[in-house]
Amino acid sequence: MLAATHPAPAAVVTALALVFALGVGLDAGRTVLVTAAVAAGQLSVGWSNDWLDAARDRHVGRPDKPTVTGDVTPRLLRTGAFVALGACVVLSFATGLVPGLLHLAAVASAWSYNARLKATALSWLPYAVSFGLLPAFVVAAAGDGRVVAGWTVGAAALLGVGAHLANVLPDLEDDDATGVRGLPHRLGRRAASVLAPVVLAAGSVVILLGPPGAPAGPSAVLAGGAVVLAVAAGAVGLLRPRSRAPFLLSLAVAAVCVAQLVLAADAVALPG
Template sequence: MLAAAHGGPALAVTTIAGLLAVRSELDATDAVLVTAAVLTGQLTIGWGNDLRDLPRDRAVGRTDKPLVTGDLPVLWVVVALGATAVACMALSAAVGWRSALVNVVLGAGAGHAYNLGLKATWWSWAPYACAFGTLPSVVTLAGPDPAWAPAWMTAAGALLGVGAHLLNTLPDLDDDERTGVRGLPHRIGATPSRVLAAVLLGGASVAAVLGPAGSPPAWAWAALALAVALAAVTLVTRGRTPFRAAVAVALLDVVLLVAAG
């Protein structure tokens, strides 16, 4: 079930949300509720993706997906998707309608919009920019004084999201082309996608260091150098390694935010 839900990315996004919640003014209960709301939303996106892609995955002979190999019954995933969607809405509502709308509509909703068609268009990047860009606001809107996250934080999240999208798609470019999926990475090509992703990830890190008020401390500059190095890794590696590097950059940027207070 976790494999069909794209467990790695789902847990990475949830970890980011959890760290942001720790940084915020939320009490312990609300921090747990917000993190759980994000997790359930991410699980629905993953399961929805594999259900939607099942015919295409079978056509190209994917052997790394349990729905395709038959190791996981389709009915199980359908039931889990429905139950988790209800849980996502309930958990989101528990921390306030503002945060709930952002998480359900702009977060999980953007992911499902990608699954249901945007992934095959020039606009394949938009759901990632929307979901990652609004993730900090899911937390800040759940606080005692609900407010949108600062613009620089939203920008950093959006840049990270688009960069991750570009890199996550690269290993599947050929299979996607064979089944009619042509998002932004397919249309601009592998090398431009890789270069653009590195630039976006670097930009997100710069925003995370320079965005907070005051002069960045020395350790922040060191962290920025590490993030830029990880972004460079995406240019020289293949397979899933570039996407893992993107996730590492995202987590490093969130640590920067938490440490900066």
């Protein structure tokens, strides 16, 4: 069950929510609620993904999927997904009506990817919506009238889209074999390998320039590193699209973006 949660991205998203909560200055109780709500939402998204993809994963023999190895059944994942979703609803609304609706919209968007949109040209949209709504949820959960900074929503949305483009690179052929043709599949491996780091680097630049005042030194250094990594990833993706290097370098750019967001967490909210 743990492996079926997609633990790495789930942990990153949950940790990012915690960092935002601390940066915005939520009290301990609200910080716990926000983090728990996001964790429950991530569990529901991960389990629903492997439940809905069970037949496809078996068809291509994915050895990394618990439903293929027989360690867990799709029925158990379905049950877990809906139990986690129920907990997510309760925890989200415990932070307030508006933040609750924002977070549930983000989770619903992620479920829409699992259920249908992953196989369409709009596969990027749930990532943009869900990631963009994350900081909006955290700021609204403060309940003090502050609003989320626009640059934060834009940067988080770019991070989500870039992560989507990069995340599917290792599975393009398996996805094609089971009829899943999202935007990266339609673009092709070479174009997706180049576009993923470019979108992520754009997010890094937004994080650098978005907060008020002069760009912070550490963020500038990270943004410079992100651009260098993106150029390297794009070049390798253009010349050797079947290499794993574009995927790994894109992950490195995404990690830089997350680090920048952590550094700028105290600037994600504006006075109402």
